[in-house]
Amino acid sequence: MSAYNDWKPMEIRPDGAGAGADGLRRTLAALGDFGDVLTQAKVVVFRGFQVGEHELDEVMDLLLPNRLAYTHGTSPRTKVAAGNVYTSTEYPSEQTIAMHNELSYSHKWPARLLFYCATTPGSGGATPVVDGALWLESLDEKVRDAFAGGVRYSQNLHDGFGLGRSWKQTFETGDRAQVEAFLEEGRFDWKWTSDGGLRMVSPVRPASIRHPVTGSTVWFNQADHFHPAALGDDVARELAQILPPEELPQSVTFADGSPIPDEYVIHVHDRGLEMAVDVDWQQGDLMVIDNVAVGHGRRPYTGDRRVLVAMSD
Template identity: 75%
Template structure:
């Protein structure tokens, strides 16, 4: 095995890259590397993100690789991004148009139960661009202006309006991967959400107050950990936000966010968080057969725009 060492210094952090040394590739090569490492969980806790380069894992072997790297795989329950489920709790990565940048975020940080690890697999090399930027959550927090950090200190509250099959955004069946209202209600009650079935069959969900930052359970480092910029209309761009505001009042948007006291979050704060996260991120470029595993609390991730084909699959674990 050869590796390109990452660093735990936030200013110079980058993912650890591992490569095969014996010539053995595929899932068998990864198993060989992991045998030499010992406890992969300890390695990931230290390095925050690990990239497996040149192992040339075939798509038919992805499940085997996931079994090695991603115990206790989770469904994408309460997810907000458009994805296609491929089986075995493996999904396509976010299916937003390829010209769009997907800003930095920690998966499901707005919910009450988020994955500890995320797994990425490149099935098709991007024609151009298409990197997955990753950002050290402590560095992201430190990069924000003090005024912004202070404003978010009391926490935030998210609102979702999930349609019954037709409408803007996602429907509640997509979001919770079920047709059973009782299953949805049990999930929301467990998370202490305020929820209401609407006359048109849709579902309004209001979160309890969520923290804007979180202390990592192992390192104790405080990290930026929320998706305020993803839920805020300002993240859509001025023109789209204006068009939505003409159609719907704020409380009826597919998703929105306020400060803990219900006060509006200024557009400038949202753009600041969005821009700083992307500015301090490190791009992970993709080649077919590459894998990456990240600590979902320590590290945020996103997507750069791309041209041509790009197919990256994702999975997550508790």
């Protein structure tokens, strides 16, 4: 058995430090450098501190030193507060969100994510987390080998009316020059279309990378999120059957442009969920994850689950 199979998130409780933001501050002071703690633990869950939503900004200042906007994001979210705080992905509650590292398809991704439970789900709704080294190790050798050369992502972003997200939603701006600067920096192949939309194809992105601190090699791509075979939405799958890949809101190929077999994508999708450890939620809980070391997702739920998310470099 791999040593990675024994991994689970680190859980921290008040243990006399008190609840709320003040208690969390005292606990963090006793821990020392939180960056070092997170690198070793990969995921840290703060239980029982009963942090109120009105205290969230203060807590995030302690745990996320430089909060980032959700630039180039593909999932539906709502910005709920200044300081780049968002709802978690707003997919229907009965859907599972597969494992992924935030923005791994882009040339810029956050190093850290923070999740905060504002409303406890009625049932279910855990956030599964998976050790990226275990995920990579769990894949069949032929699948790992096939992805070794990397992948290319394609997106068709409309101007406000159409399938999927608009380019204004994706980049949180209506300024074309700002979008173009981002695309040039990321070395995308892109063009504005006659109907005001944006067609963009990424350069080759890796399927796995080395963690910048630990050196561990981890699975790090979102091919299954861009591929119709692994989509949980029946409408999206039907759409993929009638439209060529170049016209879909998003698609993915191997680095040489060849199609990725459906069975490879489903294998990656399923192994990620199988290897994951579920983190259940109670109101006031927080979780910080190393976005390179681990992937995350969402289990189906009932009730009024509300989890907020922020990210930092």
